[in-house]
Amino acid sequence: MKQNIVIIGGGIAGLEAAKQIHNLGYQTFLVEKSDHLGGHVASWHRLFPDMIATKPLIKDMISAIKGVTVFLETQVNDVEGVREGYRLSLSNGINITAQAVLVASGFQLFEAQRKEEYGYGIYDHVITNADLEAWMNGNKDQRIPAAPKAIGFVHCVGSRDLKAGNSQCSKVCCMTAIKQAIEMKERFPNAEVYCFYMDLRLFGKKYEDFYINAQRDFGIHFVRGRVSEVSETIDGRLQVKAEDTLIGRPLKVQLDTLVLMSGMCCNPLIQKLAEQARLEIDSDGFLKSRDNITNIIESGREGIFFAGACTGTKTVPETVAEARAAALSIHNYLLQND
Amino acid sequence: MIDFGFTLSKSSTVDLTTLDRSRYDQLIKLVPTARMCMNCGSCGATCTVGEYKGMSVRKVLYGIQRGEDVKAMLSSCMLCGKCTMVCPRGINTRNLILNLCKIYD
Numbered sequence: 001m002k003q004n005i006v007i008i009g010g011g012i013a014g015l016e017a018a019k020q021i022h023n024l025g026y027q028t029f030l031v032e033k034s035d036h037l038g039g040h041v042a043s044w045h046r047l048f049p050d051m052i053a054t055k056p057l058i059k060d061m062i063s064a065i066k067g068v069t070v071f072l073e074t075q076v077n078d079v080e081g082v083r084e085g086y087r088l089s090l091s092n093g094i095n096i097t098a099q100a101v102l103v104a105s106g107f108q109l110f111e112a113q114r115k116e117e118y119g120y121g122i123y124d125h126v127i128t129n130a131d132l133e134a135w136m137n138g139n140k141d142q143r144i145p146a147a148p149k150a151i152g153f154v155h156c157v158g159s160r161d162l163k164a165g166n167s168q169c170s171k172v173c174c175m176t177a178i179k180q181a182i183e184m185k186e187r188f189p190n191a192e193v194y195c196f197y198m199d200l201r202l203f204g205k206k207y208e209d210f211y212i213n214a215q216r217d218f219g220i221h222f223v224r225g226r227v228s229e230v231s232e233t234i235d236g237r238l239q240v241k242a243e244d245t246l247i248g249r250p251l252k253v254q255l256d257t258l259v260l261m262s263g264m265c266c267n268p269l270i271q272k273l274a275e276q277a278r279l280e281i282d283s284d285g286f287l288k289s290r291d292n293i294t295n296i297i298e299s300g301r302e303g304i305f306f307a308g309a310c311t312g313t314k315t316v317p318e319t320v321a322e323a324r325a326a327a328l329s330i331h332n333y334l335l336q337n338d
Numbered sequence: 339m340i341d342f343g344f345t346l347s348k349s350s351t352v353d354l355t356t357l358d359r360s361r362y363d364q365l366i367k368l369v370p371t372a373r374m375c376m377n378c379g380s381c382g383a384t385c386t387v388g389e390y391k392g393m394s395v396r397k398v399l400y401g402i403q404r405g406e407d408v409k410a411m412l413s414s415c416m417l418c419g420k421c422t423m424v425c426p427r428g429i430n431t432r433n434l435i436l437n438l439c440k441i442y443d
């Protein structure tokens with residue numbers, strides 16, 4: 001009999017793992033709560049560092065999982081440990097007994113309106129990184145004027161912020177800010193573009209080169225200081241205040257659009273599942289791995305594995321690598337138990 | 339003005355909207371690599387006159403983008419070129435200073 005594997009979450013982690021697990025010959029089920037596959041990445045426009053378009057990437061990933069049983073708009077209502085593994089009851093009424101479960105439930109974007117001082121949802125021209133990706137994908141957005149003279153990017157929104165409950169660095173948003181700053185400068189060459197950062201975390205392959213390009217080829221201004229407050233001027237522009245910590249003086253500037261780099265946070269939806277499956281939650285709210293060095297993809301429970309941003313902030317290549325690794329770990333686990 | 343017996347302190351705020359950055363813009367045309375400064379501070383740390391006169395190419399370059407008076411720092415430079423040797427971004431800092439002196443002239 002073919003063994004059943006259930007994957008919870010159809011983002012890039014779930015998609016990549018589904019392909020690999022199916023190719024290994026298992027009966028694979030992919031459970032996705034929303035009405036589409038691809039997760040967050042499906043909403044982005046282009047991906048750093050190679051600036052590839054996401055639409056064809058997601059399309060390819062989806063066409064690679066033929067043979068996998070996909071349940072959209074479906075959630076796991078209950079998980080129960082049984083002799084054969086885990087029995088999952090899905091919200092569509094189907095029950096599956098799985099020999100192994102892969103959790104690939106991803107992250108949640110920080111809700112920018114919680115940082116009230118930045119004025120998201122209050123002022124007319126404050127948007128988030130996700131809004132800007134949607135706009136670049138062709139969505140209309142009144143908040144972005146036709147010919148902005150000055151555009152600002154605020155790093156670390158809701159990240160590295162104990163008061164917001166997130167001590168972690170979201171890791172991808174320094175790069176996202178630089179990527180988006182360049183994209184805006186390409187569209188609006190006459191606009192001044194400012195990035196407000198505390199420190200620039202450009203750890204990945206080619207990331208630092210992006211920073212150099214942003215400075216040298218696009219003249220993007222980097223201001224070291226966390227934006228403290230945003231207000232609206234009488235003529236409807238935004239006034240941003242920060243301390244220029246490199247010179248030790250307060251600084252202000254008027255902008256036509258302000259883009260908030262909302263961070264990657266833990267997915268609260270997973271809380272119930274974690275309780276039912278008796279999975280531990282780490283101090284940062286993400287799912288807790290067996291350890292954070294060589295066993296990130298293993299949960300504390302036998303037969304339950306993790307991949308992608310459900311255990312912490314991750315880039316796309318990291319997520320995909322974990323998905324492949326998780327498929328192999330599941331395979332080895334099942335061979336051992338045979 | 340009527341003397342009310344008190345004065346107002348001058349604001350130290352940098353207002354990027356109204357600030358005159360024309361000297362910086364001129365400099366960038368002559369020395370485009372100056373844009374690549376990442377404020378690491380190695381130029382200031384190695385500067386021969388840094389510890390006596392507060393000279394630092396970083397401070398000069400940043401200062402002209404923030405409306406600071408950098409003339410005293412500029413005139414203390416001996417053009418020894420040590421900062422050029424240590425700059426990790428390969429900015430020709432010596433050339434930068436010479437050109438900035440011309441802009442100020």
Ligand SMILES: Cc1cc2nc3c(=O)[nH]c(=O)nc-3n(C[C@H](O)[C@H](O)[C@H](O)COP(=O)(O)OP(=O)(O)OC[C@H]3O[C@@H](n4cnc5c(N)ncnc54)[C@H](O)[C@@H]3O)c2cc1C
Pocket residue numbers: 008009010011012013014031032033034036037038039040041044046047048049074075076104105106107108109129130133172176262263264267269270273307308309310314315316317319
């Ligand atoms: C603004 C922004 C831009 C980015 N740009 C880049 C970039 O250019 N390059 C790069 O390398 N990385 C980028 N990233 C990072 C990238 O988005 C993540 O690496 C990636 O989304 C992680 O994939 P995932 O599948 O783990 O999670 P997600 O993308 O979050 O997918 C999780 C999926 O699981 C589903 N799900 C959640 N809970 C449940 C549940 N209980 N039951 C069923 N389904 C569930 C969700 O609906 C979703 O479809 C960016 C991140 C942000 C915030």
Ligand code: SF4
Pocket residue numbers: 155156157159160168169170171172173174175199200201261263
């Ligand atoms: S990646 Fe950069 S912007 Fe994002 S939280 Fe970390 S330091 Fe802040």
